Amino acid sequence: xxxxPALAQGTLPEIRWRCASSFPKSLDTxxxxxxxxxxxxxxxxxxxxxxxxxxxxxLVPGLAVADAVQGGTVECAHTASYYFVGKDPxxxxxxxxxxxxxxxxxxAWLNAGGGRELLRDFFAGYSMVSLPAGNTGAQMGGxxxxxxxxxxxxxxxxxxxxxxxxxxxxxxxxVPQQIAGGDxxxxxxxxxxxxxxxxxxxxxxxxxxxxxxPFYYYPGWWEGALNLSFYxxxxxxxxxxxxxxxxxxSACRDSTIETMAKYDVQNPQALRRLVAAGTQLRPFPRExxxxxxxxxxxxxxxxxxxxxxxxxxxxxWKAFRDxxxxxxxxxxxxxxxxxxxxxxxEQQQRR
Amino acid sequence: xxxxPALAQGTLPEIRWRCASSFPKSLDTxxxxxxxxxxxxxxxxxxxxxxxxxxxxxLVPGLAVADAVQGGTVECAHTASYYFVGKDPxxxxxxxxxxxxxxxxxxAWLNAGGGRELLRDFFAGYSMVSLPAGNTGAQMGGxxxxxxxxxxxxxxxxxxxxxxxxxxxxxxxxVPQQIAGGDxxxxxxxxxxxxxxxxxxxxxxxxxxxxxxPFYYYPGWWEGALNLSFYxxxxxxxxxxxxxxxxxxSACRDSTIETMAKYDVQNPQALRRLVAAGTQLRPFPRExxxxxxxxxxxxxxxxxxxxxxxxxxxxxWKAFRDxxxxxxxxxxxxxxxxxxxxxxxEQQQRR
Numbered sequence: 001x002x003x004x005p006a007l008a009q010g011t012l013p014e015i016r017w018r019c020a021s022s023f024p025k026s027l028d029t030x031x032x033x034x035x036x037x038x039x040x041x042x043x044x045x046x047x048x049x050x051x052x053x054x055x056x057x058x059l060v061p062g063l064a065v066a067d068a069v070q071g072g073t074v075e076c077a078h079t080a081s082y083y084f085v086g087k088d089p090x091x092x093x094x095x096x097x098x099x100x101x102x103x104x105x106x107x108a109w110l111n112a113g114g115g116r117e118l119l120r121d122f123f124a125g126y127s128m129v130s131l132p133a134g135n136t137g138a139q140m141g142g143x144x145x146x147x148x149x150x151x152x153x154x155x156x157x158x159x160x161x162x163x164x165x166x167x168x169x170x171x172x173x174x175v176p177q178q179i180a181g182g183d184x185x186x187x188x189x190x191x192x193x194x195x196x197x198x199x200x201x202x203x204x205x206x207x208x209x210x211x212x213x214p215f216y217y218y219p220g221w222w223e224g225a226l227n228l229s230f231y232x233x234x235x236x237x238x239x240x241x242x243x244x245x246x247x248x249x250s251a252c253r254d255s256t257i258e259t260m261a262k263y264d265v266q267n268p269q270a271l272r273r274l275v276a277a278g279t280q281l282r283p284f285p286r287e288x289x290x291x292x293x294x295x296x297x298x299x300x301x302x303x304x305x306x307x308x309x310x311x312x313x314x315x316x317w318k319a320f321r322d323x324x325x326x327x328x329x330x331x332x333x334x335x336x337x338x339x340x341x342x343x344x345x346e347q348q349q350r351r
Numbered sequence: 352x353x354x355x356p357a358l359a360q361g362t363l364p365e366i367r368w369r370c371a372s373s374f375p376k377s378l379d380t381x382x383x384x385x386x387x388x389x390x391x392x393x394x395x396x397x398x399x400x401x402x403x404x405x406x407x408x409x410l411v412p413g414l415a416v417a418d419a420v421q422g423g424t425v426e427c428a429h430t431a432s433y434y435f436v437g438k439d440p441x442x443x444x445x446x447x448x449x450x451x452x453x454x455x456x457x458x459a460w461l462n463a464g465g466g467r468e469l470l471r472d473f474f475a476g477y478s479m480v481s482l483p484a485g486n487t488g489a490q491m492g493g494x495x496x497x498x499x500x501x502x503x504x505x506x507x508x509x510x511x512x513x514x515x516x517x518x519x520x521x522x523x524x525x526v527p528q529q530i531a532g533g534d535x536x537x538x539x540x541x542x543x544x545x546x547x548x549x550x551x552x553x554x555x556x557x558x559x560x561x562x563x564x565p566f567y568y569y570p571g572w573w574e575g576a577l578n579l580s581f582y583x584x585x586x587x588x589x590x591x592x593x594x595x596x597x598x599x600x601s602a603c604r605d606s607t608i609e610t611m612a613k614y615d616v617q618n619p620q621a622l623r624r625l626v627a628a629g630t631q632l633r634p635f636p637r638e639x640x641x642x643x644x645x646x647x648x649x650x651x652x653x654x655x656x657x658x659x660x661x662x663x664x665x666x667x668w669k670a671f672r673d674x675x676x677x678x679x680x681x682x683x684x685x686x687x688x689x690x691x692x693x694x695x696x697e698q699q700q701r702r
Contacts, residue, residue: 012397043597044395046363099690102683104454104488108615111608137455138682200682219686246394250601253608257462264459268678281681289689325694327619330632331489331551332453333687335570338640339450340684343676 012048012241017075019053019230022062022083024181027203029266031055033134033228033259034078040251041244049244051076062180069231070126077231078133082163090122090309092164093317094130096223098296100317103135103225103260104332105324110227113320118313125309127234133252134228134259137267139220140204141284142197143188143213148284151291160184160196164299165222171295181207188212197222201270202263210279217282221289228259363399363592368426370404370581373413373434375532378554380617382406384485384579384610385429391602392595400595402427413531420582421477428582429484433514441473441660443515444668445481447574449647451668454486454576454611455683456675461578464671469664476660478585484603485579485610488618490571491555492635493548494539494564499635502642511535511547515650516573522646532558539563548573552621553614561630568633572640579610 019038023031031053038051054074056062065077066084081094093115101109109115110132123130142161148154155173159166166176177193187193189212196213197220198204210216230252237245275281284292300318304311370389374382382404389402405425407413416428417435432445444466452460460466461483474481493512499505506524510517517527528544538544540563547564548571549555561567581603588596626632635643651669655662 040597040601043594044601046594099693102687104611104615107608108612111612112616113612138686140682201678219682219689221686221689224686224690243394243397246391250391250395250605254601254604257458257604257607260455261459261462261464264455264675264678265463268674271678271681272674283685286689290693293689293693322694323619323623324615325691327552327615327622328687329691329695330622331491331570333691334634335489335572335575336453336679336684337688338570338572338637338644339575340676340680342450342641342644343673344680 012045012243015049015240015244017049017051017236018059019051020056020059020065020068020074020077021053022056022065022077022079024057024062025055026206027181027199029202029259029262030134030136030199030228031078032262033255034230036255036258037078037133037230037248037251040254041247044247044251045244049247053078066126066128066231069128069233072233075233075236079229079231080226081130081229082226085163087126088122088309089164089303089307090313093313094119094123094227094229096226097300097317098165098168098222099293100224101321101324102328103137105321105328106225106227107132107135107256108324109317109320114316115320118316122309122313123231124234129232129234129237131230131232131249131252132227133230133255135256135263136199136223136226136228137260137263138200138225139223140197140200141217141220142195143204143209144195144215144217144282145188145191145213146194147215147282148217148288150285151288154288157195158193160187160193161222165197168222168292168296168299171299172291185209185212200263200267201274202266205270205274210274210277214278214280215282216274216279217284219284221284221292228256230255363396363594366400366591366595368400368402368587369410370402371407371410371416371419371425371428372404373407373416373428373430375408375413376406377557378532378550380553380610380613381485381487381550381579383613384606385581387606387609388429388484388581388599388602391605392598395598395602396595400598404429417477417479417582420479420584423584426584426587430580430582431577432481432580433577436514438477439473439660440515440654440658441664444664445470445474445578445580447577448651448668449516449519449573450644451575452672452675453679454488456672456679457576457578458483458486458607459675460668460671465667466671469667473660473664474582475585480583480585480588482581482583482600482603483578484581484606486607486614487550487574487577487579488611488614489551489576490574491548491551492568492571493546494555494560495546495566495568495633496539496542496564497545498566498633499568499639501636502639505639508546509544511538511544512573516548519573519643519647519650522650523642536560536563551614551618552625553617556621556625561625561628565629565631566633567625567630568635570635572635572643579607581606 021034060068068074081091084091160179372385411419419425432442435442511528511530
C-alpha cells in the first residue's frame with residue numbers, strides 16, 4: 001500500500017523569498033523565465049512558498065545579483081552565469097562558452113552528463129546552488145555599422161560585448177565595451193561603438209538597433225545556447241523542506257520548456273519584421289569564424305593552465321562536447337540539414 | 352500582502368491512478384519518462400497524488416492504452432501518439448510527422464505555437480487530454496541487411512516500420528510490417544524482413560539488431576523528434592484539484608527535460624559501442640530522401656483532402672514549420688554546422 005507520509009502538508013511552512021533578476025521587465029521572455037519559476041512554485045505549493053521577483057535595479061543592479069545571494073541580501077536570483085566571469089571564468093560553463101554546445105547538448109550536460117555535479121562543487125565555493133531555469137537558444141551575432149569581410153576588419157572594432165566572448169575577440173584586436181542595455185542604442189547611433197550584440201531578433205528589435213546599424217550578423221558563436229540560472233543561497237536551499245526543493249526544481253525545468261518555446265515562437269516573427277524593415281542579414285565569413293574559434297580554444301587552454309577551478313570543469317566538459325558532436329552529426333544534423341535544404345528549395349520555387 | 356488561499360493543503364484528496372505505458376521496462380529511458388512523471392507528481396504533492404505505472408502488457412497491450420484511457424479502464428497512459436494513426440492520422444501531430452520538426456521546434460509548437468490548442472480540440476473527441484512528457488530527439492533510420500543505393504532498392508523491401516511512415520514508404524514499394532519489439536530480431540535474423548527501425552542507438556543496441564543486419568541508416572526522417580504523450584481521461588482531468596493539475600503539468604515538462612538529457616547522454620555511448628563492434632553507418636542517399644519527402648507531402652495533401660480533423664491541424668502546423676525553419680536556418684543551424692565542421696577537422700587531424 002502507498003502510505004501517506006506522516007508529515008501532513010498542513011505543517012509545511014509559509015516561506016517568502018525575494019528573487020533579484022538580472023534582467024529588465026521589458027525583456028519579457030528572459031525576465032519572464034524567472035517569473036515563471038515563481039508562479040509555478042506558488043502553484044505547486046498552494047501558495048505557501050512565495051517568491052517575489054524584482055527586476056534588475058529594483059533591489060540591486062542586474063550584475064550584482066550573485067553578490068546579493070552570496071551575501072544574503074536576497075534568498076535567490078535569476079541570471080546568466082557568464083556575467084560573473086570576472087570573479088572566475090568557471091562561471092561561464094553554467095551560462096555559455098563561446099563555440100560550446102547548443103541548447104540540447106547543454107541541457108544534456110547539466111541534467112544527465114555530469115555538469116550538475118561539477119558545477120555544484122564550484123558554486124558551493126560561493127555559498128550558492130545554481131539550477132538551470134530557461135534558455136535563449138543560439139543567439140545572433142549582433143549589429144554592425146559596417147560589414148565584416150576579413151579578420152582584419154575586427155582590428156580596432158569597438159564592440160559592445162561582454163564576458164568571455166570579449167576576451168576571445170580581444171585576441172583579434174576588438175576593443176570590447178561593457179555597456180548596459182539602455183545605453184547601447186545611443187552609443188551605436190553616435191558611433192561611439194561600431195557594433196553591439198544583445199540576444200536575438202525578439203529582444204534586439206525592442207532596443208531598436210536596426211535603425212542605427214544596418215548589418216545583422218549570425219550566428220552569435222559565443223552563445224550557441226545560453227543557459228539561464230536560478231541561484232539560491234546554499235543555506236537557504238538547505239533549510240527548504242524536501243517538497244519545496246522538488247517544487248523549485250520542477251518549476252525551473254518547467255521554465256526552461258516555457259522560455260525556450262516562447263523564444264522559438266517569437267524570434268522568427270521578429271526576424272521577419274526586421275528583414276522587411278531593411279535589416280541586412282549577414283553570416284560571419286568562415287575565415288573570421290575560424291580565427292575566433294582558434295582564439296577561443298587558446299584562451300581556454302591558457303585559462304585552464306592557471307585556474308584549477310576552470311581546468312576541473314573544462315576537461316570533462318570538452319570530452320562531453322566531443323561525444324555530443326559525434327552523435328548530433330549523425331541523426332540530428334542530417335535530419336535538420338535535409339529538411340532545411342528542401343525548405344530553401346521550396347522558397348525559391350515560390351518566388 | 353500575499354494571502355494564503357483559504358483552501359488549506361490538508362483538505363486535498365488522496366488520489367491513486369493507474370498509468371498504462373506503451374513501453375516495456377527494458378526500454379528504461381522511454382518507459383522511465385512515464386515513471387519520472389509519476390515520481391515527480393508524488394514528490395510535488397507530498398505523496399497524496401500517486402500514479403502507478405504499468406509496463407506494456409501488464410494491464411493492457413502497449414498499443415491499446417488509448418482505448419483503455421478512453422474507456423476508463425485506466426485513468427492515464429504514457430505513449431507515443433502515432434501508434435493511433437489507424438484511428439485517425441491526426442494523432443501523428445502529437446507524436447511525429449515524417450519530415451516534420453525537430454525536438455525544439457516540436458516543443459515550441461506544442462507549448463507556445465498554437466499546437467496545444469489545436470490538439471486539445473482533437474483529443475476532446477476521444478475524451479482525453481494529452482500532455483507532452485518526454486522526447487527521443489531525432490531517431491535513426493534503422494537496420495538493413497543490404498545497402499540502399501537508389502529509390503529502386505526500396506521496391507519490395509519488407510521493413511518493420513509503423514504508422515504514418517509505413518504509408519509514406521508504401522508509395523515507393525516498401526512492404527511495411529507491424530511487428531512488436533520482441534519479435535523483430537528473429538524476423539530480421541531469418542530474413543522474413545529485410546529491414547527494421549526501432550528508436551536510436553541506446554534502445555536499438557539492447558535488441559541486438561547489429562548482429563543480424565550490418566547497415567545502420569540515418570536519419571530516421573519519419574521521426575525528426577518523437578514527442579511522448581501523457582494521456583489523461585478528460586473527466587479524470589477535470590476532477591483534479593487545480594494544484595494537482597499544476598503538479599502533473601510541471602512533472603510532464605520535468606520529464607521532457609530529464610528524458611531528452613538521458614537520451615542525449617546515452618545515445619553517443621551506444622553508437623560508439625555499435626560502431627566498434629562492426630556496425631556500418633550509412634546516410635540515406637539524398638535521392639532516396641527526396642523521393643520519400645515528395646511521397647510524404649503527397650500523402651499529407653491526400654489525407655487533408657479527405658479528413659477534416661487532419662486538415663484543421665495540418666495547415667497551421669505547416670505554416671508554423673515554415674516559420675521555424677526560416678529562423679533555425681539562421682543562427683541555430685549555422686552555429687551547429689560550423690562547430691561540427693571544426694570538430695570533424697579536429698578528428699581527422701587526430702588520426
